[in-house]
């Protein structure tokens with residue numbers, strides 16, 4: 360073989376290698392978070408779950424959106440039991456920023472240039488921060504049971520005293536299984552047996568040290584100061600009685616989110632922090648008002 364021919368072959372092999380590696384690493388992002396794209400509509404809906412659950416939390420509302428012709432993107436956040444716990448990076452997830460970065464990586468990888476983002480619970484703040492960083496990517500934010508701060512403060516009713524949070528995490532540490540059972544029932548509402556069972560299952564799928572770390576980060580977070588920077592229109596959906604996010608929080612979001620007078624609030628006539636699991640039809644009706652009128 361002539362040297363020139365050899366160099367040519369080497370170049371081809373190296374190029375092929377590069378392409379292969381790139382494809383591999385890109386897939387890495389989507390695989391790491393079990394990202395899924397369903398449906399093929401021209402409007403994209405991103406569903407982002409909260410603490411202790413995974414993308415299956417959307418299973419009861421998903422068929423509706425597919426039927427309505429949306430392209431729906433779901434994934435598991437890094438702490439979810441369905442993601443690989445050995446890859447959980449305690450430095451990266453010391454604040455919401457690590458998750459924000461992950462969500463943006465996923466959306467960029469999937470070449471999404473505009474979406475309606477639905478964030479449940481802690482994902483409400485993940486979506487809000489992402490929308491501050493990349494406002495053009497988000498046409499609308501739907502914040503389901505979100506809260507910028509869970510602890511009470513002067514003039515602010517987050518729902519929890521520090522002593523209650525300390526107690527919550529002491530019991531998490533002492534017996535994770537027992538804690539998950541109690542927490543699932545408290546958060547979802549004990550009357551919704553199937554939904555409690557479902558949430559308990561995903562709670563138990565988390566590695567306890569990760570659950571402790573993430574839970575503490577979330578319950579002790581304070582994102583009130585960023586709300587005014589969110590310029591994307593928002594819909595706040597909340598249950599009338601939710602121990603994790605009391606009604607005060609919905610009002611607070613309405614008055615503090617950036618676009619004054621542009622934030623809509625829908626209060627669901629039900630209890631619990633997981634209406635998409637316990638009473639999906641109510642959640643769908645609330646979504647309908649905003650998403651479908653725009654379509």
Ligand SMILES: *[C@@H]1O[C@H](CO)[C@@H](O)[C@H](O)[C@H]1NC(C)=O
Nearest residue numbers: 399400401402427428429654
């Ligand atoms: C999206 O689909 C709707 C209905 O199928 C259509 O009316 C609209 O023009 C489409 N928009 C784009 C940007 O393709």
Ligand SMILES: *[C@@H]1O[C@H](CO)[C@@H](O)[C@H](O)[C@H]1NC(C)=O
Nearest residue numbers: 533534535536537538540541
């Ligand atoms: C943890 O609590 C469960 C009941 O939820 C109990 O069956 C189990 O024995 C407890 N484990 C320990 C180590 O105490």
